[in-house]
Amino acid sequence: MKTPIHAAHGCEATDRLRRLGWNEHFDGLMTNPGFDPDRVARVVSAQRDLFLVADGRAEWICTPSGKLRRARREDYPVTGDWVIVDESVVQRVLPRRNTLRRGEAGSRGKQDGAAPREQPIAANLDTVLIVSGLDRDYNPRRLERYLALVYNCGMTPVIVLTKADLLDCPDAFRAEAEAVAPGVPVVLTSTVDGSGAEGLHGYLGPGRTAAMIGSSGAGKSSLANMLLGHDVRATAAVSRSVGKGRHTTTSRELIAMPQGGLLMDNPGIREIAFAGDGAGLDAAFADILELAESCRFADCTHRHEPGCAVLRAVDTGILPPERLDNYRKMQREMDYVRARSEKSADYVEKERWRDRAMEIRRITKRGKR
Structure with a gap:
């Protein structure tokens, strides 16, 4: 029995998308009436009102539709999203498997009475690599905050300790990190001798997507270059005077890795503010x-x-x-x-009922005239 042409065409499109991280979680969307896999693409990079998207055949620049421009911030496309595209316009975002998010910068300790706004960072991730340099960047308490952030988003963390070549006994730091994060894999790496790369290959296999988070200067871009096998991300030395890193990464972009998966570098996070229910x-x-x-x-x-x-x-x-x-x-x-x-x-609900009461009052007044 021959396979229908449209079915074979759909399978070919799905195969292309799987190379970009499409998996069984999204397969159910294929059965929706009118769903066209040829209109599906993944956001490789998001820059304000411009998106670089890919469908497994090509990459191109898109702009958001008018409806998306008016969408809530948490519904706006971010790097890693699957979207429906018409030529060069992103029409809508497909339901996310998960979202890496935090409270917006400056929301820690806010006392203005408003609920902290969520800032989506990335979407549809398999693993989050928490990167910490074994220099002045290393801080067990900060690792705990990152872990809470990742778990709060329902994601799987892996701790990556970079710059192991700076220490005579880096295993002591790995033991401390393992104590801080029971059950979480901890990988020691060094871009000087390439050690630790093999321990991360499994998180970058075909169809998998990983994202790196950490402070500026933690070595995320250098780690990406090491895993890729050549320089693709700009790097800069850490300031010797204050021990702080420079923001060499200014955008979030999915990088195709030789292991078959995708890796996202992220700008350094200076403030780890929480969002969500705190689970x-x-x-x-x-x-x-x-x-x-x-x-x-x-x-x-x-x-x-x-x-x-x-x-x-x-x-x-x-x-x-x-x-x-x-x-x-x-x-x-x-x-x-x-x-x-x-x-x-509660405030929103009160506002809604107040508006209804005012409308009823206006209707009543008109009825008395």
Whole structure:
């Protein structure tokens, strides 16, 4: 029995898309009436109102449709999105598998009463590589924040420690990172001798998409060049005076890797602000939650209560006090985000009913005339 021409054509289009990361999660869209895989493309890079998209055959520049220009910020295309394209116009964004997002810059500690806005960074990722340089950039507390951010987005983290050649015993830092992130793979790398590259190849296999996040100067662009096999991203030395990196990456772009997958470099993140419901905190501090199960009181705050298993773990050296302090700090931040979001939702509902009441009042007045 011969395969219908349109079916074969659809399979050919799907095969092209799979090379860009299309997977079984999106296959269900193929059964939607009128769905045309030839109109599907992936956003390779997003720059304001210009998008570089690819469909497995070519790359071209697109602009957003009028409807997209009026869309909410969280619904606007970002790098990694699958979109429906008509020639050089992006019409709409297909449902995302996941979204890497954070609170907008400056939202930490905001006291204006407004709910922090979410800033989508990338979409449809298989792995997030948390990159930290083994120089002044290395900070276990910052790793904990990144882990909470990634878990909060429902994604899979991998910690990559770069610049291992700077230390005589980098394994000690790997052990500390493993203690900070139980169960999370930790890979030591060095762009000087190429070590650690093989440990990351599995996350860049055919059809897979990984994104790197970290501070400026952590070595993300150098790592991308090492994994690619040649220089494609600009790099710059870290300032010796303050130990801060320079922003050599100014855009988010998917890079086709020789392993068959795609890798996204990201500009350095200076402020790790949270968004969403904060569920990632439990995953990032699973050891504290496990200890809390043995606390005498179910609502223990782990501050002064008698019979607190968490405080006992700190006293006996099992749990570093700095880790508990960071957990409390992030818990306060996420509680604030949640409270602001709930208050904002209540405010929106009150505004909606106020508008209805005013409309009813106007109708009533007209009826009396």
